[in-house]
Amino acid sequence: MASAGKGDAMRLKGRVAVVTGxxxxxGRAIALALAEGGAAVAINYQRNKAAAEVVAQAIEKMGRAAEVCQADISNPEQVLRMRDAILQRFDRVDILVNNAGIHRDKSFINMDYETWKxxxxxxxxxxxxxTKAFAGAMKARGHGRIINISSxxxxxxxxxxxxxxxxxxALLGFTKTLAKEFASKGVTVNAVxxxxxxxxxxxxxPDEVKQQVLAQIPMHRFGKPEDVARAVVFLASDDTGYITGHVLNVNGGLYV
Ligand SMILES: NC(=O)c1ccc[n+]([C@@H]2O[C@H](COP(=O)([O-])OP(=O)(O)OC[C@H]3O[C@@H](n4cnc5c(N)ncnc54)[C@H](OP(=O)(O)O)[C@@H]3O)[C@@H](O)[C@H]2O)c1
Structure with missing residues (x-):
């Protein structure tokens, strides 16, 4: 499994992180990078338990604690059950990475409400x-890092x-609003x-579409999951306590 780099080994020592998806x-690269930085990591998944367990084993091999936790994040009851399981294992969460996401593409005229929803x-x-599940306790403790993976x-x-x-x-508006609401409580909220x-x-x-996209990227390559993971580790660290409401682009210059 690829590493996200060891430049800042242990900058997250003692922290507990949750990575959805x-x-x-x-998400896998983020979980590994946070663990490399010293954090214990709860790895959320929806269906793919075996893959989540492979990530957990890799983290345990680094000497960090890991827990896999199933939940469909679109289901609030499942998220609360996941929160309870994580808190039972680790007793607090310092870093929440809202990473899990899906896409169901269709031109708007052909998109039904079900696909939208x-x-x-x-x-x-x-x-x-x-965020509902974990932010309140972060505020109460006076420290937290929430990182939303937009696009x-x-x-x-x-x-x-x-x-x-x-x-x-909408995730960007959500990020900026929570950044303002939580700023005085030591909880930063940023997006990547x-x-x-x-x-x-x-x-x-399809290949044809990939070539069209590549032609628009000034760096002429797709990014790697580790490129995103390094940005997340940066925002998760104690060094970035004065950065909040920021959107960190990791796009090879595609949008500046
Ligand atoms: N790849 C890109 O080019 C790109 C670009 C910009 C932004 N992003 C964003 O980055 C994030 C990760 O993308 P990716 O490319 O790594 O996606 P991916 O390879 O398709 O992985 C998706 C992950 O999300 C989990 N997941 C999906 N639905 C879930 C649900 N309802 N509840 C809990 N977990 C769920 C999956 O769990 P299972 O393994 O259990 O299915 C899996 O771990 C997404 O938010 C995506 O929109 C991706």
Whole structure:
């Protein structure tokens, strides 16, 4: 499994992190990078228990604690059950990474409400439910890091992604509002907006579309999950206590 770099080993020592959708793709790289930084990590997944367990084992091999926790983040009861299980294991959460997301692409004219709702329920409502579950205790303790994984698509729009773009743009408004509400309580709230990153979300797109996208990226390459993970570790650290409400682009210059 690729490493996100060891430049800042142990800057997160003693912290407890939750990564939604930590079983695959960007979430997996984030979970590993946070653990490399010294954090214990709870790895949320929806269906793919085996993949989540592989991530947990890799983290335990580093000498950090890891826990896998199943929950469909669009379901508030499941999120509360997950929170209780995590708190039973670790007794607090310092870092919440709202990463889990899906896309169901269709041009707007062909997009039914069900397809719209499916994406908004996970990508936006999921962040609401998870933040509800953990933010209150962070405020009460006077420390916390909430990092929302948005997308360049929420900043630029993208053909066939009205549902996804709307949810990812809304996450930015959510981030900026919570940043203001929590600023006096030591809880920072920031977003990372990845461009096109090499995960199943991108490798599944037709070659022709991939070539069209590559042509628009000034760095002429897709990003790697580890590129995003390093940005998250930075925002999760104690060094960034005066940064809040920020949107950190990780997009190879696609949107500046
Ligand atoms: N890849 C990109 O180019 C790109 C660009 C910009 C932003 N992003 C954003 O980055 C995040 C991660 O993307 P990715 O490419 O790594 O995706 P991915 O490879 O498809 O992985 C998605 C992850 O989310 C989990 N998940 C999906 N629905 C869930 C639900 N209802 N409840 C809990 N977990 C759920 C999956 O769990 P299971 O393994 O159990 O299915 C999996 O761990 C997403 O928010 C995505 O929108 C991605």
């Amino acid at each position: 930590g079983s695959r793709g960007i 499916a994406v908004v329920s996970v990508d936006l409502d999921g962040a609401f439910h998870c 360049v698509v929420g900043q630029m729009g993208n053909f066939g992604q009205a549902n996804y773009a709307a949810a990812k743009a 907006a990845p461009g096109f990153i090499e995960t199943e979300m991108v490798t599944g797109t």
